[in-house]
Amino acid sequence: MQELHKKLKEKFPDDVLGTHEQHGDETAIVKPSSLLKVAQFLRDDPEFAMNFLMDLTAVDGLRLGWNPRFQVVYHFFSYGKNHRLRIKVPAADGGSVPSLTGLWAVANWFERECWDLFGVKFDGHPDLRRIMMYDGFVGHPLRKDYPINKRQPLIGPGAIAK
Amino acid sequence: MSTTTYQKKRKENMMLNVGPSHPAMHGIVRMVVELDGEVIVGSDVEIGFLHRAFEKDSEQFGYLQVIPYTDRLNYVSPLINNVGYCMAVEKLFGLKSPERAQYIRVIMCELSRVSDHLTCIAASAMELGAFTVFLYMIKQREEIYQLIEEVTGARLTISYARVGGVKGDLTDGFESKCHAVMKKTREVLRECDQLLTHNRIFVDRVKNIGIISKEDAISYSMTGPFLRSTGVDFDVRRATPYLVYDRFDFEIPVGSTGDCLDRYLVRMDEMEQSMRIVEQAFKQMPAGHVLVNEQGEVVKSEDLVDSAKMGNTEGIVTKSAIVEPTLEGYHKDNRAEVGTCNKRAAMPPKEETYSNIEGLMNHFKTVMVGHGTRPPAGEAYHAVEGANGELGFYVVSDGTGTPYRVRVRPPCFTIMSGLHKIVEGDTLADIIASFGSVNMIGGELDR
Numbered sequence: 001m002q003e004l005h006k007k008l009k010e011k012f013p014d015d016v017l018g019t020h021e022q023h024g025d026e027t028a029i030v031k032p033s034s035l036l037k038v039a040q041f042l043r044d045d046p047e048f049a050m051n052f053l054m055d056l057t058a059v060d061g062l063r064l065g066w067n068p069r070f071q072v073v074y075h076f077f078s079y080g081k082n083h084r085l086r087i088k089v090p091a092a093d094g095g096s097v098p099s100l101t102g103l104w105a106v107a108n109w110f111e112r113e114c115w116d117l118f119g120v121k122f123d124g125h126p127d128l129r130r131i132m133m134y135d136g137f138v139g140h141p142l143r144k145d146y147p148i149n150k151r152q153p154l155i156g157p158g159a160i161a162k
Numbered sequence: 163m164s165t166t167t168y169q170k171k172r173k174e175n176m177m178l179n180v181g182p183s184h185p186a187m188h189g190i191v192r193m194v195v196e197l198d199g200e201v202i203v204g205s206d207v208e209i210g211f212l213h214r215a216f217e218k219d220s221e222q223f224g225y226l227q228v229i230p231y232t233d234r235l236n237y238v239s240p241l242i243n244n245v246g247y248c249m250a251v252e253k254l255f256g257l258k259s260p261e262r263a264q265y266i267r268v269i270m271c272e273l274s275r276v277s278d279h280l281t282c283i284a285a286s287a288m289e290l291g292a293f294t295v296f297l298y299m300i301k302q303r304e305e306i307y308q309l310i311e312e313v314t315g316a317r318l319t320i321s322y323a324r325v326g327g328v329k330g331d332l333t334d335g336f337e338s339k340c341h342a343v344m345k346k347t348r349e350v351l352r353e354c355d356q357l358l359t360h361n362r363i364f365v366d367r368v369k370n371i372g373i374i375s376k377e378d379a380i381s382y383s384m385t386g387p388f389l390r391s392t393g394v395d396f397d398v399r400r401a402t403p404y405l406v407y408d409r410f411d412f413e414i415p416v417g418s419t420g421d422c423l424d425r426y427l428v429r430m431d432e433m434e435q436s437m438r439i440v441e442q443a444f445k446q447m448p449a450g451h452v453l454v455n456e457q458g459e460v461v462k463s464e465d466l467v468d469s470a471k472m473g474n475t476e477g478i479v480t481k482s483a484i485v486e487p488t489l490e491g492y493h494k495d496n497r498a499e500v501g502t503c504n505k506r507a508a509m510p511p512k513e514e515t516y517s518n519i520e521g522l523m524n525h526f527k528t529v530m531v532g533h534g535t536r537p538p539a540g541e542a543y544h545a546v547e548g549a550n551g552e553l554g555f556y557v558v559s560d561g562t563g564t565p566y567r568v569r570v571r572p573p574c575f576t577i578m579s580g581l582h583k584i585v586e587g588d589t590l591a592d593i594i595a596s597f598g599s600v601n602m603i604g605g606e607l608d609r
Binding site (some may be wrong): 022023024025051052053054055057059060063064073075080082084086104105106108109110113117130131132133134141142146148 | 209210213215218219222231253254256319378380381382383394396401402447540541542543545552554558560566567569571576578579580583608609
């Protein structure tokens with residue numbers, strides 16, 4: 001086991017808030033303000049060499065009583081080294097997280113999706129608009145307080161002309 | 163005067179909508195392209211037309227009820243989605259399915275991969291004019307569907323995998339039928355190869371079209387045949403072997419230029435490799451149970467019956483109910499062979515549910531909200547190699563019977579996010595070839 005999360009903690013003792021490992025997945029929790037620095041390091045450092053941003057999503061901790069409410073979850077993968085690392089960044093309700101669009105092109109759509117479904121903003125994103133929902137949709141459907149039965153049909157005259 | 167207006171107009175680019183409903187679009191997707199003459203100078207891809215809130219719905223029901231939803235993600239190779247989700251939940255439990263179940267999963271996944279690639283190549287070849295190939299390949303896909311139907315009881319929405327194993331064992335004579343279908347598939351592939359690979363009409367439409375560089379493909383996190391066509395030999399089955407993939411001898415076909423032709427060739431080669439894996443799996447497959455409980459122990463069907471209460475179990479368990487889950491019928495009295503779950507992790511076989519009260523109660527306890535299977539609190543990300551690339555499931559459990567969060571990492575999504583880059587610089591007609599090679603599956607793209 002390489003224990004990348006511990007190495008990352010040693011490298012950035014002030015920026016990494018905590019680390020843990022579960023089911024073989026290594027996780028490091030990073031301060032939002034340091035995300036860009038850490039992500040750049042993960043990508044460019046020859047030991048980490050995380051050239052893939054495999055996944056980006058968020059978890060709404062409303063029912064778990066998280067403070068701050070959201071965690072943005074990044075899954076990194078290194079093709080050369082063949083290892084994975086999960087980075088989590090806490091984000092407050094209505095708060096924002098730095099955008100990784102400058103480092104990985106795929107972050108553009110991932111972050112748009114995250115904004116659309118959770119309402120987490122990404123600072124520095126060139127084009128942060130909805131991707132799954134239509135323009136004019138009210139709310140963010142994957143939030144825990146968005147009711148499952150709520151309907152916002154896009155029908156009738158004037159539905160699109162908003 | 164008229165000349166200047168003409169020249170002025172020539173400099174303006176034309177905006178054109180392709181989709182959302184277009185005969186050559188494999189799903190509902192809209193592209194706004196900016197054209198200079200016939201050349202695409204810029205484009206914007208709009209998705210989300212098929213958004214059905216998979217992730218939101220998954221948070222409403224028990225862990226096992228999510229399995230049927232995963233079928234609907236990629237409706238061309240639903241078995242891989244089933245297996246991917248079940249393995250993520252198994253990871254939460256720290257559970258390992260029995261050897262035989264793992265081999266069955268491998269066989270079914272690889273058959274699905276072949277059917278997925280057949281669909282992709284057939285549809286994209288048809289759009290370029292090769293209608294014969296479409297008919298040949300779809301006919302062959304039909305035979306694979308029949309194989310899958312024989313085991314799972316359904317063609318598309320199959321829900322075959324279970325947390326802890328698979329729903330049931332392979333049917334009698336499946337192996338010989340499978341070999342026959344693979345032999346036929348190889349013939350069809352050879353035929354289609356002769357029809358397409360050296361056919362100038364086809365090659366001229368796909369060669370050096372839709373090129374993406376290795377660096378861009380990695381930056382857009384493209385995986386699967388798309389990434390391999392650029393020369394990167396990343397395959398989840400090889401990089402982080404799951405199930406029993408480390409026991410097979412197979413190659414990872416790679417391309418060099420990353421154009422549509424390379425993607426076509428990679429897919430053709432992958433089908434052959436998938437069939438090689440299936441052959442090896444049949445040779446190595448041990449006998450045994452196909453389902454375990456959440457402690458990882460095989461529980462026989464007799465254990466379902468509370469023997470202290472019933473006094474004897476004879477005549478109840480051994481009696482097979484007349485239930486025919488497949489169209490062929492489940493003639494084999496193999497229920498005693500099928501290890502079943504205890505009270506939590508997996509569903510009891512339908513025969514148990516219908517034939518004795520304990521089975522029915524067990525079923526109830528697994529399915530009803532508040533009674534169902536409960537993985538320990540935590541989170542797990544598990545990736546499998548889908549037909550289009552890495553298919554990841556990120557499941558967060560809060561210790562209750564309902565998943566707190568289920569996230570799918572759809573392979574199409576990352577490819578579609580780079581589509582504007584792929585089509586830029588090509589002509590309008592090349593969208594058809596490039597988009598066909600993406601093999602966009604609306605179900606997993608929009609979820």
